[in-house]
Amino acid sequence: MPTIYQLKSRFQDLLRPLCRALAARGVTANQVTLAALGFSVLEGAALWLFPGAFLPLILLPLVLFIRMCLNAIDGMLAREHDQKSSLGAILNELGDVLSDAALYLPFAALPFVSAPLVVGLVVLAIIGEMTGVVGVQIGAGRRYDGPFGKSDRAALFGLCGFLMALGLTSPLLYQVLFGAGLALSALTIWNRARAALKELDPA
Template structure:
C-alpha cells in the first residue's frame, strides 16, 4: 500500500469496488474523475450563493458528497483499477485544492463573511501544503487532523443540513457561520499539528542516523 495515500475505509466496501469495476470497464480515467470533482464543487458553490436557504443548501450538500465520491474513485480507478498515469499525481492534488477553495470561499460569500471564507480556504490549502512538503523531503505524509479534508467537508455538509432547517424556521444562518469558523480555526490548527509531526519525524530520523 502507498504510504502517501489517504487512508479511507470505504475503499474496502463492496459497493465501492463494484462501482470502480464499472468505471474501469467504461474506460473512464482517474484524471477525468478528478476533474469531475471540480464540476460538482462548483455546482454546489454556485447553488449556495444563488440560494443560501433550503434548496441551495441541499444542492450544495449533494455537490460536496459527489465531490468526495470522485475523490474516492479517482484513486481506486488509478490504483485498484490499474489505470495510473504519468501525470496522475497532479490530478490527484490540484483538483482537490480547487474544489476545497470553491466550496469554502462560496460558504463565506453566501453568509456575508467573504474575508473569513478566503482565510479558511487559505488555511485549508496550507494543510495540504504542509502534508506534501513532508513528503517532498522524504517523510511519510501526514493526513492527521483535527480538520483534514474529510473533516472540513463533514462539518460543511452537517452545517448545510442544519441551515436548511434553520433558514426555513428562523431565516438565519448561524449554522453556516459556526461551520466556517470551525473550518478556519481547525485548518489553522491542522497546519500546526502536521508541522509538529514533521518536526518529530525529522528529529527521530536524526537520532536513528547517529
C-alpha cells in the same frame, strides 16, 4: 488526532465493486478527478449565483458526499488498476483545493456569515493541503493528519448548508462553527508539519 479520514479504508471497501466496474468500462482515474472538480464547480456556481437559496444549500451535503466518493474512486483506480501518473498526482492535489474554494467561498457572500472567517478557512485549507504535500518534498510521506482534513471540512460545510436550508440563520451559530473550523485548521497545519519532521527524525 481523530479525523473522518480514518474511515477511508472502510469507505473504499464499499466503493470497490463500483470502482472495478468503472475500470472494466475504461474509465480512468484522471477522468474521475476532473468529474469531481467539474461537479464541485457547478455546485459552487449555484451557491454563488443564488446566495441563500434553498435548493443549492440542501443539495450541498449530497454534492459533498458524491465528491468524496469520486475522490476515493480516483485513488483506487490509480493504485489498484495501474493508472498512477504524474499528471494524475497534479490533478488530484489541485482538484482538491480548487473544489474546496469553489464550494466554500460562496458562503462568504451570505449576510449572516462572517466573510473573513470563511475566507480564512479556505486559505488555511489550502495551506494545510500544501503542508501535507511538502512532506513528500522533504522526503517524508504525504501527510493526512487531522483533526480537520478534507473530509472534516466537507462535514462542517455540509452541516452548515443543511442548517441554512432549514432557515437557521443565526450569525452567532456560524461564527462559532466556522471559528472552530479555523482553529482546527491551524492545528492541522501544525500537526502535519510536525508529523512530517518526526517521520524523518523519529528521535
